[in-house]
């Protein structure tokens with residue numbers, strides 16, 4: 439196999455057929471591993487690829503062509519959520535499918551029947567198999583996709599790799615709605631290598647994606663090198679128009695890194711159509727995968743520039759190889775993603791999305807009607823999380839300036855007194871509730887939230 443540092447862009451397309459034949463050298467790249475090199479398996483065409491046999495049977499799911507499959511029914515059958523809590527905060531840390539956890543446990547037990555044989559001979563082909571299926575789901579070449587434990591890891595990996603190629607003249611542009619930890623990563627690399635940071639300040643309320651594009655385009659500078667886009671903003675809930683933003687950036691030669699932490703499951707993802715240079719998404723959020731599962735897409739011309747945070751046996755054995763093994767750890771959450779894929783595909787991706795989108799919109803309308811308030815942005819800009827303003831007088835007349843403390847106080851009241859788990863946000867001097875809707879939610883749960891807020895307001899406890 440060619441040394442990756444000496445290969446040119448899109449090297450896997452340029453290498454000779456001989457390079458793709460599993461070789462002893464490739465095996466040596468993985469220490470004692472007796473399985474083929476990951477890059478060789480990932481490069482095989484669909485026709486030539488022979489997937490490994492999963493050593494136990496996987497669960498089957500009922501198709502979602504009738505609405506009563508969702509709500510309480512699916513909550514009971516597929517999730518572990520407690521009946522004691524009205525759970526409206528899927529956006530925080532997701533919620534894992536019960537059967538995916540069961541299957542992860544089966545992998546753990548299978549591993550321990552013969553740990554050396556499993557890890558040395560079977561694990562990497564199984565990781566490749568699940569990567570290939572996931573690549574198909576997000577419409578990309580499997581060679582461009584790697585498994586990572588979470589979006590935070592992917593963002594660090596990409597930003598720290600790119601920082602090595604940047605100078606103090608270079609600008610990284612991000613949005614005010616960008617995830618807080620990403621802003622800290624940017625500060626970290628600014629301190630490290632002296633790049634400049636610029637922020638697109640989206641001012642709310644926003645009525646259309648076009649408005650976002652205009653505000654964004656005005657912020658690009660000749661020395662902007664990289665733009666960071668949160669596909670779905672965590673604090674604001676809005677969906678940014680990724681494809682159009684990428685087009686604007688690429689016209690000016692600017693690289694684009696998309697943080698799609700909240701996208702997988704709720705939005706159709708097509709890496710081919712988005713055209714971003716880098717895209718990362720969590721499997722453990724809206725996709726309901728086991729905790730510790732995410733994807734990182736790197737378009738082929740950047741394979742050499744992006745390196746893992748953890749260097750191990752696969753380094754210099756190809757792009758996928760350098761990411762696939764980060765030392766001995768529990769890889770079963772990744773292997774359980776077969777089950778999560780089956781859940782979405784067998785239940786019906788479109789039916790599930792339709793349920794979530796309709797529910798969150800009905801819920802937002804219900805809350806707006808109950809409280810007489812507005813949304814943070816036009817409803818068309820939201821996905822499965824919507825921010826609805828709380829009644830303006832929830833803190834009583836002549837209330838002080840709204841702060842994060844007020845939001846926290848109300849969130850705690852909702853949790854402790856009303857057993858409702860939902861985040862309250864203090865944004866632009868106003869208080870909002872960010873509701874989430876997944877397949878296990880139902881409209882009644884949002885009615886409880888509407889009444890709880892009316893109750894909190896009537897007790898004037900916040901004054």
Ligand SMILES: Cc1ncc(COP(=O)(O)O)c(C=O)c1O
Nearest residue numbers: 588589590617668672697699720
């Ligand atoms: C927009 C966004 N990016 C990144 C993350 C980090 O995800 P993780 O903790 O899985 O790395 C989150 C988490 O909520 C998020 O909302």
